[in-house]
Amino acid sequence: MNPEETTEVDVESDYQTDDAVAHDGNGSVAAENRPSARARRMEREDTFPIQGIDYVEFYVGNARQAAHYYRSAMGFSITAYAGPETKVRDRASYVLEQEKIRFVLTAPMGPDGEIANHVRKHSDGVKDIALRVPDVDYAYHTALERGAKGVYEPFNVESDKGRIRKAAIAACGDTIHTFINRDNYSGTFAPGYHRRELPGVPTGVKAIDHIVLNVELGKMNELVEYYARIMGFNQLISFEDKDISTEYSALMSKVMQDGTGRVKFPINEPAEGRKKSQIQEYLDFYGGPGAQHIALITGDILGTVSNLKRNGMEFLKVPHNYYEEVPTRIGQIKEDINQLEELGILIDRDDEGYLLQIFSKNVQDRPTLFYEIIERHGSRGFGKGNFRALFEAIEREQDLRGNL
Numbered sequence: 001m002n003p004e005e006t007t008e009v010d011v012e013s014d015y016q017t018d019d020a021v022a023h024d025g026n027g028s029v030a031a032e033n034r035p036s037a038r039a040r041r042m043e044r045e046d047t048f049p050i051q052g053i054d055y056v057e058f059y060v061g062n063a064r065q066a067a068h069y070y071r072s073a074m075g076f077s078i079t080a081y082a083g084p085e086t087k088v089r090d091r092a093s094y095v096l097e098q099e100k101i102r103f104v105l106t107a108p109m110g111p112d113g114e115i116a117n118h119v120r121k122h123s124d125g126v127k128d129i130a131l132r133v134p135d136v137d138y139a140y141h142t143a144l145e146r147g148a149k150g151v152y153e154p155f156n157v158e159s160d161k162g163r164i165r166k167a168a169i170a171a172c173g174d175t176i177h178t179f180i181n182r183d184n185y186s187g188t189f190a191p192g193y194h195r196r197e198l199p200g201v202p203t204g205v206k207a208i209d210h211i212v213l214n215v216e217l218g219k220m221n222e223l224v225e226y227y228a229r230i231m232g233f234n235q236l237i238s239f240e241d242k243d244i245s246t247e248y249s250a251l252m253s254k255v256m257q258d259g260t261g262r263v264k265f266p267i268n269e270p271a272e273g274r275k276k277s278q279i280q281e282y283l284d285f286y287g288g289p290g291a292q293h294i295a296l297i298t299g300d301i302l303g304t305v306s307n308l309k310r311n312g313m314e315f316l317k318v319p320h321n322y323y324e325e326v327p328t329r330i331g332q333i334k335e336d337i338n339q340l341e342e343l344g345i346l347i348d349r350d351d352e353g354y355l356l357q358i359f360s361k362n363v364q365d366r367p368t369l370f371y372e373i374i375e376r377h378g379s380r381g382f383g384k385g386n387f388r389a390l391f392e393a394i395e396r397e398q399d400l401r402g403n404l
């Protein structure tokens with residue numbers, strides 16, 4: 001373990017199970033390592049405070065139908081809408097919420113403009129990972145002083161319910177980070193949006209655990225350095241291509257997190273392999289760098305994945321022999337391995353505990369964005385022990401598409 005790893009804290013620990021905190025041999029938790037003590041120390045040292053991911057906005061071809069998928073398959077409630085009926089002429093946007101997760105699906109109303117161009121180039125994909133900050137002006141100007149590329153300057157969006165302050169900087173490719181503060185606003189999502197009440201049936205996902213970004217060969221360290229310099233992120237873990245390579249497909253990855261560990265962005269680049277890297281396939285079909293997957297945390301992965309599958313969401317499968325090795329590789333866990341195998345859930349263990357995870361198939365026709373469902377039992381890792389089994393599963397899909 002490298003020294004940076006010990007400074008991490010998981011503020012989503014309310015979604016972790018009872019063994020989520022690392023215990024010492026006597027069954028007590030060392031005071032210095034308690035999440036709250038670490039969180040306070042990290043907050044004191046944080047020069048770029050971020051309060052969390054406020055929302056993720058996707059640009060899509062047909063937001064009405066996409067919203068139906070997120071509601072009926074993934075269990076989100078549609079809570080707000082903006083479009084021609086609310087006097088927004090150029091787009092239709094649906095706000096979807098489930099526990100702490102908020103997504104906005106936006107489609108263009110015509111063939112021209114920024115949204116239509118984004119969809120033409122990328123198909124459906126993540127446009128904006130919006131970060132809630134205590135002071136938008138400070139965040140924007142500090143980021144620009146440190147070399148960030150501005151997308152738009154701070155401005156107010158106002159209604160009779162108050163005002164939201166926003167600004168945005170570039171993230172990677174066409175993906176941006178909006179900085180947003182809603183302390184002086186009490187209305188529905190944002191001015192221009194009307195309340196909608198179309199509840200979904202919750203599937204058990206609680207919050208965003210991490211969002212993975214894919215960049216071109218040789219660009220990983222550039223983006224790692226960008227997050228470190230601009231927003232004071234630190235590096236949590238690095239994976240070399242020897243960790244994450246199969247016979248064919250290889251990649252390199254570094255995990256960046258903000259000063260308090262609330263926001264985590266693993267950053268991948270393709271590595272040379274015998275055949276095309278899965279990251280290169282993403283880049284080719286997305287038309288450049290962008291968000292590869294969004295990991296949603298749950299406290300009950302068996303229930304959540306059962307719900308999602310019943311609703312028609314599809315997941316990658318690993319072969320039976322993966323589960324034969326689990327008892328020796330992982331040791332004792334609470335869950336029944338047969339039940340995990342039935343659903344295709346993967347298991348990994350590190351010094352601090354274990355995690356359960358599963359990866360969806362791509363949620364649009366292009367092999368670009370997909371979802372991960374993750375349950376953590378102490379482990380703050382990303383499932384390194386599963387990379388081989390997982391990537392072989394991804395390669396089988398890639399091969400079916402003729403892209404290997």
Ligand SMILES: [Fe+2]
Pocket residue numbers: 210212293295372382
């Ligand atoms: Fe992940």
